[in-house]
Each structure stands twice: as structure tokens, then as C-alpha cells.
Amino acid sequence: MAGTRQIHTLSVEASTEHLAEVRDFVADHAKNIGLNQKIISEIRLAVDEAYTNIIKHAYDNNATEKVSIEIGSDDDQLWITLIDNGKSFDPDSYSEPDLMRRIKEKKRGGMGVYLIRKVMDQVQYNRKGKSNEIRMVKNL
Amino acid sequence: MKNFSIATRQNQNVSILDISGELDAHTASQLENALKSLIDNENYSIVVNCSGLDYIASAGLGVFMAYIEDVRSLGGDIKLTDMNDRVYNVFDLLGFPTLYDILDSEQEALHSFND
Numbered sequence: 161m162a163g164t165r166q167i168h169t170l171s172v173e174a175s176t177e178h179l180a181e182v183r184d185f186v187a188d189h190a191k192n193i194g195l196n197q198k199i200i201s202e203i204r205l206a207v208d209e210a211y212t213n214i215i216k217h218a219y220d221n222n223a224t225e226k227v228s229i230e231i232g233s234d235d236d237q238l239w240i241t242l243i244d245n246g247k248s249f250d251p252d253s254y255s256e257p258d259l260m261r262r263i264k265e266k267k268r269g270g271m272g273v274y275l276i277r278k279v280m281d282q283v284q285y286n287r288k289g290k291s292n293e294i295r296m297v298k299n300l
Numbered sequence: 301m302k303n304f305s306i307a308t309r310q311n312q313n314v315s316i317l318d319i320s321g322e323l324d325a326h327t328a329s330q331l332e333n334a335l336k337s338l339i340d341n342e343n344y345s346i347v348v349n350c351s352g353l354d355y356i357a358s359a360g361l362g363v364f365m366a367y368i369e370d371v372r373s374l375g376g377d378i379k380l381t382d383m384n385d386r387v388y389n390v391f392d393l394l395g396f397p398t399l400y401d402i403l404d405s406e407q408e409a410l411h412s413f414n415d
Contacts, residue, residue, distance in 0.1 A: 176324070176325045176326035177326060179324045179325060179326050179357075180303050180322060180324070180326075183322075183324075183355075197386075201355075201386045201389075204355065205357060205390065208324055208325075208357045209357060209358060212324070212325045212357065212358075212359060215325070216325075257394065259365070259394060259395045259396070259399060260399060262365060263365050263368055263369055263399065264369065266365075266366055266369065267365075268359075268361075268362030268363070268365050268366050269358070269359075269362055271358040271361065271362070271394055272357075272358045274393075274394070275358055275390070275393060275394070278393050279393075
């Protein structure tokens, strides 16, 4: 199956109402190309966290905005890209969460990026004109 | 919200929350309301039975983080039980097992409260 390359796209409003649909969208693609349950769970989590961050931070919960999601794969890699037109994310501002400190300070959140980096092999942020793009890659 | 549900039971002085389905940024508020309501009613010994939980994202973990200090400072605890491996893995990635009592069964949690 050398050179087999499949890409699917989904455009959804930026609302947590669509989280289950977004997770199922990437899981369906992964199932169709025969990936195992562990990888499917990991990419469901990664797309959930990335999409949730866009809703909360790029768009400040404005559900009229749109997020475009692409999933693709070839023989070696699976990639998921999310594109929004909201506020940009500074990847340098990210740090590994100190769970104990967050609990003491009653802070929640800020764990999504860490989880994405844990379950995916590569994560890149790009600002293209007025759009933000996060591209997450899983080696197969 | 069809993909998440929550129910509360009481076993002597311990309150048990049965959670099932998918816990994400959309459904986390249901868990938050249930926990708040227990705490408001002075129920501080809490078991969250996760046997029906198929999925958790960081928004769900955030709810447990927000209340654990209050509950412990009031002499109680939030113990988590009956997780499947996929759900446990997410808790584990963030280091929860060192800070939370995560047990195999509800029975164990009930015993540990009553010891």
C-alpha cells in the first residue's frame, strides 16, 4: 500500500457541544485505516484538548467562530491539523504542569498542551496571516 | 446531554457518585455541580465510581483538582475507583496517582473511609 494517502476535513463551530463529534471524526478515520485502540484513544484525546483550547483561548467561547480540522495519513504518519482565526497561542508560554501547585492554587486547565505533547510525537504551531494552525503528528 | 450521566448514592456516611460516558469540557459542569452539591450539604467523604466512564479529557481532571483541597481540609477525601485502563492512563500522564487515592474497587474505597 505504498503511497496510500487519505485526508478528511471537518469544519465546526467553536463550541464544546461539538467535542464528541470532533473526537468521533478523528476516531473514524483511524479505525478505517486499521489503527489500534491505544492510538485511537490518544488521538481522540489530542484533538479534544487542541479543540477545547481553541474554543476557550483563541475564541473566548464565541461559538459563532469556526474551526477547521483535517486528519490525514500515509504509511508512516497520521497527522491532525486544526485551524482557527482567533488569538494566537504562544507555545513558549507553555510549561509542564506542577499538579500539586495547581491544586493548592485551585487552578485548573493548562494541562491540555502537556497531554497533547505526551500522546503525540510532534506538535507544531504556525501563525499564517490571521490563522493559527496546530499540527499534531503520530508516527505509525 | 446524552454522552454523560451522573447519579448519587449514599452508603452510610459515604457519598458515591456513579459517572458514566464521556467527561470533557462540555460535560464537566455536570460533575462539578454534583460535587458542589455534596460539599454544600456537608458530605465530604466522596467516592467517584468510574466503572461506566469511557473517556476523560483534562477538563474532567480539572474538576477533581478544584475540589480536593477543600474536601480534605474539611476532613474528607475524594477517592476514585473502577477506572478502565484508558481512563487511568490519562490520570497517570498527569501524575494523579501520587496525589489522589485511585482504587480498584468501590468496596476498597468504602473500607478505607471506614477504617
